[in-house]
Amino acid sequence: MSRYSKDWIREKLKVYFIMGSNNTNHEHEFVLTEALKGGVTIFQFREKGEGSYTGKEKIELARRWKEICHEYQVPFIINDDVDLAIEIDADGVHIGQEDESPTLVKKKIGDRMLGVSAHSIEEVKKAIAAGADYVGIGPIFPTNTKKDAKEVQGTKLIQELKERGIDIPIVGIGGITSQNAKKVMDAGGDGVAVISEISYGDSPFDRAKQLAENILV
Numbered sequence: 001m002s003r004y005s006k007d008w009i010r011e012k013l014k015v016y017f018i019m020g021s022n023n024t025n026h027e028h029e030f031v032l033t034e035a036l037k038g039g040v041t042i043f044q045f046r047e048k049g050e051g052s053y054t055g056k057e058k059i060e061l062a063r064r065w066k067e068i069c070h071e072y073q074v075p076f077i078i079n080d081d082v083d084l085a086i087e088i089d090a091d092g093v094h095i096g097q098e099d100e101s102p103t104l105v106k107k108k109i110g111d112r113m114l115g116v117s118a119h120s121i122e123e124v125k126k127a128i129a130a131g132a133d134y135v136g137i138g139p140i141f142p143t144n145t146k147k148d149a150k151e152v153q154g155t156k157l158i159q160e161l162k163e164r165g166i167d168i169p170i171v172g173i174g175g176i177t178s179q180n181a182k183k184v185m186d187a188g189g190d191g192v193a194v195i196s197e198i199s200y201g202d203s204p205f206d207r208a209k210q211l212a213e214n215i216l217v
Contacts (some may be wrong), residue, residue, distance in 0.1 A: 003111040006169060009134055012042045012075055013171045013191030015212045017198055018205060020047040021061060024199040031204045032065055036072040038208025040198070041191070043069050044094055044115075046079035054074035063088045077115065082108050095135065098191050102130035115171075119150050124161060128168055136193060137161075139174025140184060144196075162188035178210040185215050 004012075004031045017040040021028045032043070034041050045062050047053055053061050066076040066088055075091040078084055082105055085093045092113025095105055116127035124135050139152050158170055172184035173193035181192045192215060201207035 002113060004113055004133060006133075006167075009113065009169045010190040013134060013169055014215060015039055015041045015208060016044065016171050016173075016191050016193035017042070017044050017208065018044040018079070018173075018193055018195045019199050020045070020049070020052055020101035022047075022051040023195055026199075026204070029064070029068070029181055031199055032068055034204040035198050035208045036069065036074055038162055038198075038205040039212030040072075040074060040208050041212075042075045042077065044077040044079055044193075045090075046195075047081075048079070059084060059087065062090070064091060075113065077113065079146065085109060085112065092133070094164075102127055102132055106131040117173075118157075119153070120157070121164070121166070122170065124157075124166060126210040128166070131159055132168065134171060134190075136171050136173050137189070140172045141175025141180060143175040155183055155189070158184065158189050178207070178214045181215045191215070196201075 024031045028151045045065055047058050047155050057130045062084055069076040077092045077094050078090045079094050080099050082093055093105060093109055094115035095102060096117040106114050113133045114131060115134050115136055116132040118127055127135050137157050140155060141151050158172060169190045171191045171193045174187045176192045176194050177197050184192050198204050
């Protein structure tokens, strides 16, 4: 069982911001704080790749960012690192298809939130059977942020899940901007996940605010 209801998760998925310290040209704590002020509803700590923090520095950064998120009543999710999520008592973990199996991860994290990236009906069904609380579907549009991104699939999988009555909260990811975010919501998504749309904006506050406003139109 999760400590969170489906309705609560759907609400929190609306503006899903993902970032690591190396995903911005600004001071990273400033970006996070401004994005939260602008309307981000859930945050994923994704500290990976060149120039990222490791070891104790990564733990300290995660702990600090969790504190900031909780000041704004925003859930703090950790990408892939289950041990870190347990150590700092994060609100949840998000994993991809190449990571540890969702069944094992769910067993480790207990009633914390589990998000799983999925690219087909079969992967979504497996995630649900494993106890996933939400799925990330994408890439919806072309993206340069993730070098290992799968083939762009648009919103067709989100629409198909809704048509089949498969009931799990859905967040769309990949190449999403404030201009195209509404397409994800119109297809049946519960929210949109972004990295660079907010993290590389001149004003992370304005980018987050515009994203929040545009999906609610």
